[in-house]
Amino acid sequence: MNIDKKIADDLVANDVSFVTTVPCKQLAGVIEEVEARDDIFHIPSNKEDEGMGLCAGAFMGGKRPAIIMQNTAIGVTINTLATLTQFYRMPLPMIISYRGELREPVACQVEMAVHTKALLAQLNIPTYHFHWQKDVEEFDNILKYTFMCNKPVAILTDANFWGGYGDQ
Amino acid sequence: MIRSEILKEIAPILNPHLVVCNIGLPSQELHMIDDNERNFYMLGTMGLASSIGFGLALAQDKPVISIDGDGSVLTNLGTLPTIANNATGNYTLLIIDNGSYGSTGDQPTYAGQKTSLSAVAKACGCDNVVEVQDKDLGPVLQSAIDSDEMTIIVCKCDSGNIKLPVITLDPVVIRHRFMEAVKA
Numbered sequence: 094m095n096i097d098k099k100i101a102d103d104l105v106a107n108d109v110s111f112v113t114t115v116p117c118k119q120l121a122g123v124i125e126e127v128e129a130r131d132d133i134f135h136i137p138s139n140k141e142d143e144g145m146g147l148c149a150g151a152f153m154g155g156k157r158p159a160i161i162m163q164n165t166a167i168g169v170t171i172n173t174l175a176t177l178t179q180f181y182r183m184p185l186p187m188i189i190s191y192r193g194e195l196r197e198p199v200a201c202q203v204e205m206a207v208h209t210k211a212l213l214a215q216l217n218i219p220t221y222h223f224h225w226q227k228d229v230e231e232f233d234n235i236l237k238y239t240f241m242c243n244k245p246v247a248i249l250t251d252a253n254f255w256g257g258y259g260d261q
Numbered sequence: 262m263i264r265s266e267i268l269k270e271i272a273p274i275l276n277p278h279l280v281v282c283n284i285g286l287p288s289q290e291l292h293m294i295d296d297n298e299r300n301f302y303m304l305g306t307m308g309l310a311s312s313i314g315f316g317l318a319l320a321q322d323k324p325v326i327s328i329d330g331d332g333s334v335l336t337n338l339g340t341l342p343t344i345a346n347n348a349t350g351n352y353t354l355l356i357i358d359n360g361s362y363g364s365t366g367d368q369p370t371y372a373g374q375k376t377s378l379s380a381v382a383k384a385c386g387c388d389n390v391v392e393v394q395d396k397d398l399g400p401v402l403q404s405a406i407d408s409d410e411m412t413i414i415v416c417k418c419d420s421g422n423i424k425l426p427v428i429t430l431d432p433v434v435i436r437h438r439f440m441e442a443v444k445a
Contacts, residue, residue: 111320134319136347139339146309146340150281150316153301153440158316176305177313181436 096229097122100188105132107236109159111151113144117163117190119255124161141166142173145185152183157240159186164209164249174216178245185245186236194251213247220247223254262395263421264357265290274403279443281314281327285364292428298438302428308337311354315344318352321443324406325351331358331372338381345386350409355402361420379415387413
């Protein structure tokens with residue numbers, strides 16, 4: 094299964110047409126796939142809270158948005174998630190590369206990884222963790238759930254899900 | 262002129278259009294001067310008025326004006342390259358630059374010292390950047406809205422605030438009526 098294509102297919106099938114991204118090595122393939130789709134307007138952001146602002150505007154303009162980013166960004170977007178996305182009740186699927194988990198080669202990434210789920214739980218953000226490639230089968234349902242409940246929803250995708258860093 | 266005087270003067274120009282207004286006193290002033298469903302008041306999240314308005318402009322065709330402040334733009338400078346590189350003609354970014362953080366007690370910003378936000382916007386790649394003095398804003402804003410090109414306006418003015426109450430509208434009500442206005 095090509096998980097990059099599957100994620101982009103599910104975004105399109107769920108009418109997600111506005112996607113902002115902040116890059117991560119693990120996300121390079123899915124970002125490329127999103128960029129290639131005619132049905133998706135892809136706008137890279139310089140910072141994740143900026144991206145959430147763009148998504149809020151796009152949602153109010155009638156588009157279904159999504160953000161693709163790294164888990165380190167949870168540390169810089171808490172205020173935006175609480176006072177914009179949640180306060181105004183807006184849907185936002187967050188496809189997050191979960192750095193610092195199993196098969197991570199960079200020690201510093203672990204320092205935010207250990208806080209990631211706790212921060213999301215503290216914010217009452219529904220959170221899913223993709224560890225095996227087959228977990229991507231849930232993605233379509235997660236998107237439907239996000240736009241049903243008008244909440245930010247986190248999909249943490251770890252190195253094992255993406256196939257590691259060429260270490261195996 | 263101080264910001265509330267400027268907003269009073271441009272309210273009739275803004276009225277027919279979708280406006281995303283900066284957190285704190287700017288939103289409270291606009292709410293007092295001309296509350297309507299086409300105004301989106303930011304109740305939190307300093308710095309994102311420009312990004313929210315820009316996302317809205319990209320998602321639909323109606324003109325959108327983001328009213329931002331110099332202090333707020335300084336917290337989210339990274340959005341200027343995003344705006345420049347994805348320019349859309351229905352977007353106007355109005356930065357009311359009074360050189361101070363008005364909502365927090367008029368502490369000076371760097372925009373009131375050596376930093377020029379119009380030079381920053383140009384350096385970020387924004388093609389149409391106009392710096393204007395407060396009393397001359399009206400016609401500049403009107404022509405920016407009427408134009409097919411995206412415009413960044415930096416309006417230099419005095420710092421100063423008026424006393425007025427906070428906005429007590431529920432955020433979901435603000436968002437819902439705004440989305441209905443977008444669709445109308």
